[in-house]
Amino acid sequence: MSGMSSSCGLLLIGCSALSLSTGCAEAPVSEVRVRSAGEVVVRKAGDDSKSSSSSSDDGLGSGTASRVKQLMGIRFDVPASWDEQPESEFYEAKYMIGSESGEMMLTLTTMGGGIEANLERWVGQFQQSPGSRPRRETLRVDGTSSEWLDVRGTFGSRVGSRPGPHEDWRLLGVAIPMRPRPFLLKLVGPRAAVSEFEDEFRSFVRSAQLDH
Numbered sequence: 230m231s232g233m234s235s236s237c238g239l240l241l242i243g244c245s246a247l248s249l250s251t252g253c254a255e256a257p258v259s260e261v262r263v264r265s266a267g268e269v270v271v272r273k274a275g276d277d278s279k280s281s282s283s284s285s286d287d288g289l290g291s292g293t294a295s296r297v298k299q300l301m302g303i304r305f306d307v308p309a310s311w312d313e314q315p316e317s318e319f320y321e322a323k324y325m326i327g328s329e330s331g332e333m334m335l336t337l338t339t340m341g342g343g344i345e346a347n348l349e350r351w352v353g354q355f356q357q358s359p360g361s362r363p364r365r366e367t368l369r370v371d372g373t374s375s376e377w378l379d380v381r382g383t384f385g386s387r388v389g390s391r392p393g394p395h396e397d398w399r400l401l402g403v404a405i406p407m408r409p410r411p412f413l414l415k416l417v418g419p420r421a422a423v424s425e426f427e428d429e430f431r432s433f434v435r436s437a438q439l440d441h
Contacts, residue, residue, distance in 0.1 A: 294310075302408075304440075305433065307322075312326070319338070321338045322338075333423060334418060340411065341410050347413055354386045356394070361381060365377065368434070371437050372439075374406075377401075379402075381420060383395065384398040400423075405437070
């Protein structure tokens with residue numbers, strides 16, 4: 230009887246060792262999902278998974294939900310918290326973005342006339358303070374060299390149902406060269422609100438993917 234107990238003990242030890250070695254040999258297989266346009270994805274805090282985003286690093290913030298918005302030749306990761314407005318012949322997409330410092334308006338559209346003419350048109354919508362000048366820089370959007378515009382002052386145009394002028398406002402604009410017309414992003418609102426939102430807006434612009 231004692232011999233049988235010893236044999237059973239050795240058999241159990243051998244089975245345990247075999248089970249452990251087999252479990253270590255198999256690595257878990259990760260699946261990469263392809264997100265379709267319009268699908269809402271919730272990013273959990275601390276989640277660095279690249280499979281939940283169409284861009285490598287959208288920077289839109291942990292714990293936020295975003296929706297893929299497909300437009301003419303380009304698509305973006307749009308935060309679900311942005312209030313999308315009804316369609317219009319004047320733009321491809323329009324969002325109202327709330328903040329403690331005031332509401333901002335973002336329009337996305339294609340426009341003829343060339344990049345410089347449209348940037349000058351935006352500058353002309355502002356009465357700038359003496360000595361103040363528009364700020365320009367170049368940034369890359371999905372590998373494409375694009376123009377960034379920053380204008381501050383009194384905004385004279387209407388925003389929704391609110392006619393101008395709007396004092397101490399700020400505009401951030403981006404012009405992406407595309408065919409047949411450039412793609413334009415225009416964010417405008419109270420200066421304090423836009424200043425607080427600038428980093429998130431840059432991340433949103435970087436989320437763009439062009440249909441090459």
